[in-house]
Amino acid sequence: MTDLNAGSFAVLGLFDSPDALMAAIPRVRARALGRLEAYTPYPVHGLDEALGLRRSPLGGMVLVMGVLGVVAALVFQGWLSAVDYPLVTGGKAPSSWQAFVPIMFEIMVLFATFTAGLGMLLLLNRLPYFGHPVLQSRAIRGITRDRFALAVEADGGLDPAAAASARSALEAAGALDIEVLPEPAAGPLFTAEGIQRTLAAIVAACVGAGMLMYWAVKLMPVLPPMSHILEQPRLNPQAPSTFFRDGHGMQLPVPGTVARGFLPFPARTPEAAAGMVNPLPVTRAVLARGRSEYQVRCAVCHGALGDGVPTLTAAYGAKPANLLAPANLALSDGRIYGTIVLGKNAMPSYAADLAEDDRWAVVHYVRALQRAQHAKDEDLP
Amino acid sequence: MNSAAASPSAPLPDNLRAPALTVGRVTPGSLDDQILAFPERMPPRKWYIAVACTGTVMTLGLAMIGYTLFTGIGAWGNNSPVFWAFDIINFVFWVGIGHAGTLISAILFIFRKRWRNAIARFAEAMTIFAVMCAGLFPLIHVGRPWLAFWLAPYPNQRGLWTNFRSPLLWDVFAVSTYFAVSAMFWYLGLLPDLASLRDRTESRIRKPIYTLLSLGWRGSASHWQHFEKAYLLLAGLATGLVLSVHSVVSFDFATSVVPGWHMTIFPPYFVVGAIFAGFAMVVMVLIVVRESMDLKNLITDFHLEVMNKVILGMSCLMGYSYVVEAFTAWYSQNSILQHTFLNYISGTYGWAGWLTICCNVLVPQLLWIRYCRRSYPWMILVALAVTVGMWFERFCIIVISLHQDYLPSAWHNYRPTLVDYGVLLGSFGIFFTLVLLFARVLPVIATTELKATLPGAQPSHGAGHGAASGGPHD
Numbered sequence: 001m002t003d004l005n006a007g008s009f010a011v012l013g014l015f016d017s018p019d020a021l022m023a024a025i026p027r028v029r030a031r032a033l034g035r036l037e038a039y040t041p042y043p044v045h046g047l048d049e050a051l052g053l054r055r056s057p058l059g060g061m062v063l064v065m066g067v068l069g070v071v072a073a074l075v076f077q078g079w080l081s082a083v084d085y086p087l088v089t090g091g092k093a094p095s096s097w098q099a100f101v102p103i104m105f106e107i108m109v110l111f112a113t114f115t116a117g118l119g120m121l122l123l124l125n126r127l128p129y130f131g132h133p134v135l136q137s138r139a140i141r142g143i144t145r146d147r148f149a150l151a152v153e154a155d156g157g158l159d160p161a162a163a164a165s166a167r168s169a170l171e172a173a174g175a176l177d178i179e180v181l182p183e184p185a186a187g188p189l190f191t192a193e194g195i196q197r198t199l200a201a202i203v204a205a206c207v208g209a210g211m212l213m214y215w216a217v218k219l220m221p222v223l224p225p226m227s228h229i230l231e232q233p234r235l236n237p238q239a240p241s242t243f244f245r246d247g248h249g250m251q252l253p254v255p256g257t258v259a260r261g262f263l264p265f266p267a268r269t270p271e272a273a274a275g276m277v278n279p280l281p282v283t284r285a286v287l288a289r290g291r292s293e294y295q296v297r298c299a300v301c302h303g304a305l306g307d308g309v310p311t312l313t314a315a316y317g318a319k320p321a322n323l324l325a326p327a328n329l330a331l332s333d334g335r336i337y338g339t340i341v342l343g344k345n346a347m348p349s350y351a352a353d354l355a356e357d358d359r360w361a362v363v364h365y366v367r368a369l370q371r372a373q374h375a376k377d378e379d380l381p
Numbered sequence: 382m383n384s385a386a387a388s389p390s391a392p393l394p395d396n397l398r399a400p401a402l403t404v405g406r407v408t409p410g411s412l413d414d415q416i417l418a419f420p421e422r423m424p425p426r427k428w429y430i431a432v433a434c435t436g437t438v439m440t441l442g443l444a445m446i447g448y449t450l451f452t453g454i455g456a457w458g459n460n461s462p463v464f465w466a467f468d469i470i471n472f473v474f475w476v477g478i479g480h481a482g483t484l485i486s487a488i489l490f491i492f493r494k495r496w497r498n499a500i501a502r503f504a505e506a507m508t509i510f511a512v513m514c515a516g517l518f519p520l521i522h523v524g525r526p527w528l529a530f531w532l533a534p535y536p537n538q539r540g541l542w543t544n545f546r547s548p549l550l551w552d553v554f555a556v557s558t559y560f561a562v563s564a565m566f567w568y569l570g571l572l573p574d575l576a577s578l579r580d581r582t583e584s585r586i587r588k589p590i591y592t593l594l595s596l597g598w599r600g601s602a603s604h605w606q607h608f609e610k611a612y613l614l615l616a617g618l619a620t621g622l623v624l625s626v627h628s629v630v631s632f633d634f635a636t637s638v639v640p641g642w643h644m645t646i647f648p649p650y651f652v653v654g655a656i657f658a659g660f661a662m663v664v665m666v667l668i669v670v671r672e673s674m675d676l677k678n679l680i681t682d683f684h685l686e687v688m689n690k691v692i693l694g695m696s697c698l699m700g701y702s703y704v705v706e707a708f709t710a711w712y713s714q715n716s717i718l719q720h721t722f723l724n725y726i727s728g729t730y731g732w733a734g735w736l737t738i739c740c741n742v743l744v745p746q747l748l749w750i751r752y753c754r755r756s757y758p759w760m761i762l763v764a765l766a767v768t769v770g771m772w773f774e775r776f777c778i779i780v781i782s783l784h785q786d787y788l789p790s791a792w793h794n795y796r797p798t799l800v801d802y803g804v805l806l807g808s809f810g811i812f813f814t815l816v817l818l819f820a821r822v823l824p825v826i827a828t829t830e831l832k833a834t835l836p837g838a839q840p841s842h843g844a845g846h847g848a849a850s851g852g853p854h855d
């Protein structure tokens with residue numbers, strides 16, 4: 001290690017007080033060939049000037065990034081809140097920027113802090129760097145404790161003559177211990193093999209993370225408690241239930257229950273209902289209602305015009321009544337109503353499908369169809 | 382420092398001289414041997430007992446949190462209209478606790494208060510742990526924390542963006558920035574200490590860990606130059622954070638229309654309260670640390686006294702804030718606001734209001750007495766009172782204001798459940814467990830910073846007043 005003929009990175013002298021270090025700097029500087037660098041356990045006043053270090057550019061970097069943070073936060077929030085997704089809150093204009101100030105401030109601080117911290121470490125101080133010769137030296141144990149080191153360094157390596165003169169200069173300046181540091185080995189990160197390994201590790205990490213994400217996305221929603229949103233205290237139709245004695249989730253109404261619009265119908269035959277009177281007035285709304293129900297329930301057999309020509313296929317076999325036939329023209333409203341409720345021949349009862357008012361509206365509409373197909377001159381407006 | 386004024390021929394009288402910040406002879410080497418030896422030794426028996434206690438409480442709290450996640454936040458006492466209760470009280474409380482550390486590391490750094498050096502590391506660690514505890518509460522309060530990422534403005538298939546005019550979103554940004562910045566600050570300060578640990582240790586396990594964590598720090602003069610600049614910039618930026626984070630938290634309340642929340646005094650009132658509660662917690666923890674780790678030579682009575690003075694000052698400001706609240710209620714001639722204010726002192730929860738006033742304003746007045754500022758029992762009494770008082774202050778602000786607002790038909794009393802108490806207790810368990818772990822794993826005192834301010838640590842520019850010269854940053 002002390003062989004001066006081999007290439008060396010630095011000659012390092014150790015001092016035991018800041019005063020000794022400060023006194024040594026000008027003396028070594030006058031004689032040594034190479035860059036002077038000091039290593040201290042804590043920042044020592046006046047060392048920057050003594051070593052002739054340039055001012056740290058960190059302040060400017062932080063200023064630029066801080067301003068960038070403010071602008072980025074303003075543009076981001078403004079674009080999102082006023083352009084891409086205009087959201088009016090509290091009656092403010094979409095472009096009102098005052099509400100963006102808190103987040104602008106936070107982003108400014110975030111950008112600026114990380115520039116200060118990471119910029120200092122990574123850019124200016126070039127850390128992490130585990131291969132620096134000083135870290136492998138004997139002196140480092142003292143440097144991070146209570147000793148002060150002054151080093152004469154050169155990036156390309158000190159030639160033996162320079163190393164020898166540095167050594168004698170440090171000796172003359174009163175260094176307690178002198179150490180010659182070898183050239184740093186090439187950083188393991190920057191060899192071809194190191195780069196390959198790093199890339200492989202990054203790819204492996206990405207693949208691993210991707211698989212984890214895939215399973216997380218797949219599994220997360222079906223695991224409790226995430227799945228609790230699917231479990232709702234609700235009984236689906238036809239589902240069993242232990243609540244009722246018969247085990248059915250769906251229950252019949254209590255006997256004697258009368259639904260609105262479905263009063264019990266006393267007549268046993270359509271003829272028995274012939275005397276009933278249509279309670280609805282003939283209005284545009286009632287006829288529209290009747291037409292709608294007719295077209296849904298009746299037209300499929302009796303035809304859209306009521307002429308008994310069905311849209312139903314002939315294979316059905318039944319022969320629906322022609323509502324326009326003279327016999328049917330003569331039927332009373334109550335008789336038609338009774339047929340709707342009770343059904344006739346192949347026609348089933350529509351009592352469950354049509355409420356009372358709907359049935360009477362259909363009766364009105366059937367009358368309108370009959371009149372339309374047998375219109376007289378005075379029916380024209 | 383002011384070297385021109387201090388003429389060497391006329392020494393300052395003793396009562397004008399800055400008090401010594403260390404007791405006995407402390408050298409850089411002895412400091413390392415004292416502080417950096419802790420992580421190298423096995424902890425004493427009482428440490429294990431303490432960790433067992435706090436760990437039990439933490440586990441209890443985590444179990445309660447797990448129960449909440451599994452059953453939903455119906456497990457808590459929150460109701461309509463008291464939609465915010467223990468969850469947000471605890472959040473505000475813990476964010477506040479963190480503020481002392483940031484104040485010590487940022488504002489006192491800029492004001493060149495050298496007594497901060499010995500306590501800064503611990504206070505900063507407490508900041509980080511407190512913000513971790515605080516962050517827990519909004520997270521579990523959303524009910525489905527696995528969807529909490531919806532708070533982040535990222536392009537999503539729902540085609541929605543977050544509402545940037547909502548103070549709740551400001552809060553998300555403020556608290557996460559606060560955590561990131563505090564962590565960065567803490568780590569930068571730790572870096573040279575980790576390098577010292579790396580070069581001390583013989584352990585085959587610790588050496589690589591410290592090597593990795595210290596990033597190959599070697600203490601070169603050019604590195605120190607950038608480091609100091611970065612530290613100064615961070616302190617300046619964090620100063621803004623001390624003032625902004627709790628202001629933004631107060632906006633959660635102040636920008637709403639709830640009577641008792643809609644007040645312009647809220648931001649400064651919250652910031653003062655945060656520093657107040659934070660210092661009380663720092664005093665309590667430091668007393669324990671100083672006694673159990675034998676740090677009396679570095680954390681002196683003077684340190685405790687100065688912190689108690691800060692507590693006293695903040696207590697007076699709290700009293701002023703309460704008076705302003707009362708004045709606002711009276712002067713507004715708004716009957717609803719007046720009703721809310723009377724609720725603080727005479728309603729269902731009037732006892733909480735009086736407890737707040739007693740603990741935060743009356744008890745700390747003891748600290749006017751020098752004896753109390755230097756006596757453990759008295760300062761612990763005050764610190765405990767402040768911690769309790771500040772928690773109940775947030776209880777008053779949140780629960781009392783919410784439980785009776787404009788619509789009497791919606792009024793409803795609030796009663797916390799056992800789960801609420803469990804989660805609150807658990808957050809203390811988490812905090813103190815982390816504090817205990819930190820105390821044994823990392824240097825509890827910023828040795829590098831302290832070394833730079835020891836007598837003789839800086840070059841004496843020929844005048845022989847090295848002992849009086851200031852820190853590395855003077």
